[in-house]
Amino acid sequence: MNNSQENKMNMFYATQKCLVENSAVYSAVPALTSAFAEFESNINTLEAATEKQVIDITGFAKDKAEAEDAMILMTLAVAGGVRAYAMVIGDSVLMEKMNVTESRLRKHRDSVVAQHSQAIHGEATLVVASLADYGVTPATLTAFQKAIDRFVTAIAAPRAAITARKGATAEIRELMKDTTKLLVKRLDALVAQFALTAPEFVRAYGNARIIVDTGSSSAPATPVPVAA
CATH class of the missing domain: 1.10.8 (Helicase, Ruva Protein; domain 3)
Known part of the structure; x- marks a missing residue:
């Protein structure tokens, strides 16, 4: 007001x-x-x-930053495991897809970094049965997806609040x-x-019914007469 x-x-x-x-x-x-x-x-x-x-809305910005940090950590962890697996089996295409760094991810716009993380998740899902020895399990991917979803929700929250x-x-x-x-x-x-x-x-x-201007000490009250 x-x-x-x-x-x-x-x-x-x-x-x-x-x-x-x-x-x-x-x-x-x-x-x-x-x-x-x-x-x-x-x-x-x-x-x-x-x-x-x-x-x-400052709280939304903080939540988004925290959600992004968590998602990026999960992205790097999963990509690292898949990349090691790809190197062992000689899959250079998959290995290159997992070639991500924190600085590269943070250069992306919000929606793009979420999509990039989702792509990493998708590739890992295809070979998850072979990733246990590399520290990536179905439970890992479930937690990863939750981190992505949290960030996507956090992206929209400030705009929704402003609207x-x-x-x-x-x-x-x-x-x-x-x-x-x-x-x-x-x-x-x-x-x-x-x-x-x-x-x-x-x-x-x-x-x-008198309106008093509480924002000014010098302004007089405005009387509002009751109808006769």
């Missing part, structure tokens, strides 16, 4: 508190209780959208408009009817 939205959200909370504390005053007015229920639902949705918006954050920003903007409209067009008008029978409630509601 930006500063203006945070100020308005604080006003929503103050208004919600006022209406909760004075529910006995208006409980016999279905239109008001219904509007308040909708108001609270909007607040809950705003809170959920805010959680998406403020998510810290969700952008969507949340747009959702917050629309919810702010809808909730403000709900207050101005319905709740303000419905509360005004208690000016004679419950003036303290109306006063408290009017005070709650």
Whole structure:
């Protein structure tokens, strides 16, 4: 949320508190209780959208780096075993396919290094029955595949988080408009009817509806008069 939205959200909370504390005053007015229920639902949705918006994506980058390290270590271990096997049986083609280094793998883009590791896995799978003496077993390849899958998932996670954050920003903007409209067009008008029978409630509601700029110590509060 930006500063203006945070100020308005604080006003929503103050208004919600006022209406909760004075529910006995208006409980016999279905239109008001219904509007308040909708108001609270909007607040809950705003809170959920805010959680998406403020998510810290730095953790995703760390997880991706860790996943890449694990995958590269597995790639080098499996490639080394297969390369030794290929050298013993005189398979120069397979031996060259296993000719990988850490620096070479790290020069690849994310998707390419994953594909390269997957190719190593595929070649090893074809001859796994002959690799036990070289330190590569079916269990090794299962762990290798999990490492590849983890990295592929980690590649997509930051983009998904960024997309969700952008969507949340747009959702917050629309919810702010809808909730403000709900207050101005319905709740303000419905509360005004208690000016004679419950003036303290109306006063408290009017005070709650004032938007205070908490981001500036010099800016005056913005009063929002309750409809008469």
